[in-house]
Amino acid sequence: MREGINEVIATTAMNAAPVGVIARAGTLQAALYLTSHTAELVERDRWLVANLTHDPVLYVQTAFSDPAPEAFLQFTAGGISMCRLADAEAWAAFSVEVVRKAGATLLVNLIPIAEEICDLQVYPVNRGFSSVIEATVHATRYCVTRDPWLKQLIDHHHAIVRRCGGPRELEAMDLLTREISSRLSGQ
Ligand SMILES: Cc1cc2nc3c(=O)[nH]c(=O)nc-3n(C[C@H](O)[C@H](O)[C@H](O)COP(=O)(O)O)c2cc1C
Known part of the structure; x- marks a missing residue:
C-alpha cells in the first residue's frame, strides 16, 4: 500500500467489494459503510484481504454483486482462515481492530499479516x-x-x-x- 487512499477490492468471507485502504503516517485504515456486507463481515470476523488488480470489470462487478464461489481462493494466514480473489495480481491480508462506529461508518485499523505479488506487469496510465x-x-x-x-x-x-x-x-x-x-x- 502506498501513502494516500489505495482503491483495492476487499475480500471478506466469500464477499468482495471495492474499498479504499487509507495509508497515512504509517497507519492503514478503512472506513466502511455500516450498510455494507463488508462492514458486517469485518466486524464479525476481524480480517480483510486487499486484492490488487488492473481489471476494470472486476471493480464494477464487485461494487454491485459478489463473484461466483470459484473466483475465491481459501488460504490461512496468521492462523486465520481467509479468502482472496483467485485472479488478484497481488494481495495483502490484514487482521482488523475496530476503532469506532461513527455515524454511518465503521472505522478499522488494518494490521498486515501476509502479502504476495502473483503477477508483476507494467501498466501505462490510462x-x-x-x-x-x-x-x-x-x-x-x-x-x-x-x-x-x-x-x-x-x-x-x-x-x-x-x-x-x-x-x-x-x-x-x-x-x-x-x-x-x-x-x-x-x-
Ligand atoms: C473505487 C471504489 C471505492 C470504494 N470505497 C469504499 C470504502 O472505502 N468504504 C465503503 O464502505 N464502500 C466503498 N465503496 C462502495 C462499496 O464498494 C459498495 O457499497 C459495495 O456495494 C459494498 O458491497 P458489500 O455490501 O458486498 O460490502 C467503494 C466503491 C468503489 C467503486
Missing part, C-alpha cells in the same frame, strides 16, 4: 481505466441517492472511457450502465 473507477464510485452513490449531479459525473466519465479506454474498460462501462438501469428500475 484515463479510461481511471474513469471506470470514478464512474463506479459515483454509481454506487447514485443508485442510492438518485442525485442528478452524480448522473452527470457518470456520463462525463463514460465519454472519457469511450475516448481513452480499451475493450475491457468499454466492457466495464457497459456492465455499469446495465447495473444502474436495473437498479433504477427496481429489478
